[in-house]
Amino acid sequence: QQQVKQSPQSLIVQKGGIPIINCAYENTAFDYFPWYQQFPGKGPALLIAIRPDVSEKKEGRFTISFNKSAKQFSLHIMDSQPGDSATYFCAASTIWGYQKVTFGTGTKLQVIP
Amino acid sequence: DAGVTQSPTHLIKTRGQQVTLRCSPKSGHDTVSWYQQALGQGPQFIFQYYEEEERQRGNFPDRFSGHQFPNYSSELNVNALLLGDSALYLCASSSKRLAGGNTGELFFGEGSRLTVL
Numbered sequence: 001q002q003q004v005k006q007s008p009q010s011l012i013v014q015k016g017g018i019p020i021i022n023c024a025y026e027n028t029a030f031d032y033f034p035w036y037q038q039f040p041g042k043g044p045a046l047l048i049a050i051r052p053d054v055s056e057k058k059e060g061r062f063t064i065s066f067n068k069s070a071k072q073f074s075l076h077i078m079d080s081q082p083g084d085s086a087t088y089f090c091a092a093s094t095i096w097g098y099q100k101v102t103f104g105t106g107t108k109l110q111v112i113p
Numbered sequence: 114d115a116g117v118t119q120s121p122t123h124l125i126k127t128r129g130q131q132v133t134l135r136c137s138p139k140s141g142h143d144t145v146s147w148y149q150q151a152l153g154q155g156p157q158f159i160f161q162y163y164e165e166e167e168r169q170r171g172n173f174p175d176r177f178s179g180h181q182f183p184n185y186s187s188e189l190n191v192n193a194l195l196l197g198d199s200a201l202y203l204c205a206s207s208s209k210r211l212a213g214g215n216t217g218e219l220f221f222g223e224g225s226r227l228t229v230l
Contacts, residue, residue, distance in 0.1 A: 043203050043221030089155050100169045101219060103155035
């Protein structure tokens with residue numbers, strides 16, 4: 001059972017554009033929603049994360065929007081750069097207890113100059 | 114400060130063989146989780162070790178087993194390899210001690226790429 005659905009599968013934007021990646025979850029027990037960035041040949045690295053008690057979080061050019069009632073969250077990348085070209089994964093887990101992180105299927109982003 | 118280190122980086126096995134992958138967590142971390150990432154897919158949780166015990170397990174058969182040592186390093190063992198076990202195996206470390214609970218952040222190694230022929 002896929003508990004975190006992610007779309008789109010791939011995305012191409014021009015430099016300066018604002019790519020948006022969307023995720024939806026099913027398990028209402030989730031209370032921690034991170035986004036990971038993965039470059040080819042590397043492991044995923046935490047980009048930004050949000051708890052469900054806030055609707056938006058910004059860190060630099062990256063913003064998470066969170067809609068608890070719809071069980072959806074999204075990543076926006078402002079002023080995207082070619083160096084942002086990577087695969088992005090949304091994820092969900094619980095903070096307390098023994099942590100099992102459930103990942104989405106990933107979005108391959110290409111930012112063209 | 115060394116991050117998460119994994120070995121080997123690449124290996125090739127044949128069906129039916131057994132493999133052992135190793136992981137050293139980030140300094141100060143006490144919890145190790147293992148994930149399997151098939152090509153073009155998101156990481157899938159295999160299991161998590163804390164205080165040398167398996168604490169949570171994903172939907173993986175008993176052919177997948179692990180161990181955590183007193184120095185927090187960990188091993189992943191896969192027996193009776195199948196073609197479908199070909200994947201990138203990722204180790205992630207985190208800390209339960211530093212924040213009095215889960216910090217929520219996983220630090221991943223670069224993975225061990227296993228090819229089963």
